[in-house]
Amino acid sequence: MAAVHALPVMYSYHRQSLNGVNTGNAAGPSVLPTPPVASRKRKRAQQYTVSYSEVQETDSDGRVRDVIVIEDTPPPTMSPATTHGGGYSAPYQPPVFTVPIRTRARAAAEAQALSASTSASGIAPPPKKRKREPADDIRTLPSKKAAPSSQNSLAITQTKSWGSRSAAATDETSKGPVSCDDKEGHYIIVPDDIIYKRYRTVRLLGQGTFGKVVEAIDTFTNTRVAIKIIRAIPKYRDASRIEVRVLRELKKKDPLNTNKCIHLLDTFDHRNHVCLVSELLGMCVYDFLKDNEFAPFPRHHIQRFALQLLNSVAFLHRESLIHTDLKPENILLVHNDYHIVNVPVPGKKNAAPKSKRILDSTEIRLIDFGSATFEKEYHSQVVSTRHYRAPEIILGLGWSFPCDVYSLGCILVEFYTGMALFQTHDNLEHLAMMEMVMGKMSERFARAGARSKPEFFKDGSKLDWPKPKASRQSKKDVRATRPIDHVIPPTDQINRHFLNLVQKLLAFDPTQRITVADALKHPYFSLNIPAEI
Structure with missing residues (x-):
């Protein structure tokens, strides 16, 4: 019989213990707080040593083969303070066991099964689960017949830990830590990471x-x-x-x-x-509109939104900063709370009323400064999301603070109607829609646009619409675009002041567009608008 060698194997799993936290949700009572749940652990295997000896066995065919006999010790006890998957309690010690005879391959397979079972302990499968990477598994032992050399101890697993994710790898196969990204470079989200x-x-x-x-x-x-x-x-x-x-x-x-x-x-x-x-805030204003079936906001809510947005943008402009990407998706509600009212369906006398959500709080926050630009620093050629893009950007005339003002005008109209003012993805069509809403652009501005983008103009300064290649649907969409005084009919004093403010915000020529500082002084904000639905 060959000499016996001790082979210490360190299966090291990382264990993170976190108690469930039941805190108030900043998004408001309408969003249910996440209940305290047992944390899903990313454990390292229990540390124990494996002793083996080399022996000979006769297989079923009568041939003599060298095998490795492995004996191991039981894993240490586990405490419920750090385990939620049925681990041993502190006072209880599991019985000592010995494994009769196992080959090296069988030991490696059991170690791999242990790794899979421990990583699955904890909470039920999350809604979105990251696929298991091959490197997450315990590597199998190299299948060599001969026992190790006279250096009879060898550490065969080595742990590289990043945060709470652990990657066990051998010296032979390690290519670095386990990737936590998808193929597009997005971080893979794992609950309780x-x-x-x-x-x-x-x-x-x-x-x-x-x-x-x-x-x-x-x-x-x-x-x-x-x-x-x-x-x-x-x-x-x-x-x-x-x-x-x-x-x-x-x-x-x-x-x-x-x-x-x-x-x-x-x-x-x-x-x-x-x-x-x-x-942590509530949902964005666009998501609230969508969940509310794009029902418009009450007029007193629009006034409160407008005042907050203009104040926020005025602050940015005072600091020589242009946001460049103002849109409902970048406006977050502080609280999502709402109540439901029933409203009649316009034009349908006998139709059953529709339910409509009315916010309990109109407090908002402006977010996403990833495209924000200081006035004296480099300006990229195209900014702003299409539906909220100012005409000077489309015409390549350069942009500054007024492009934020134009975006605000589009947002306020969307609050009033529930739908985006300009729904297009073509530059010339977009400009044609703008003229339908605001009237023809001024001669001065059109000539500047024609110098920059001559393909959009004809006869000097006339918008070249429709082009011969324009589709029937495109022509129909432009004709269906209504003038701004049809979108916001001046039926009462509130609407008249609101219409006038929007017209100043949406002026074609940025040099003629109102500033946010002056917009805050508009008579619209001195109105006492009663609560309505």
């Missing part, structure tokens, strides 16, 4: 081109926060650093947040992802 040794993820709140936003619990303060996790792509990382710089500057200038721009609480780099931590 620990980010930066502090924030425990709860759920995905949203995803965009820039990355993802998750709800998390700050384990230092037991408060819920939102974390914007930027994609691990260089151009998005670079843009996020600009956003961090802007947010820090805004917080420095407005520490009490009287101007209602999102406040940055923390920022760090986690596994090549820039992370921005902010207060």
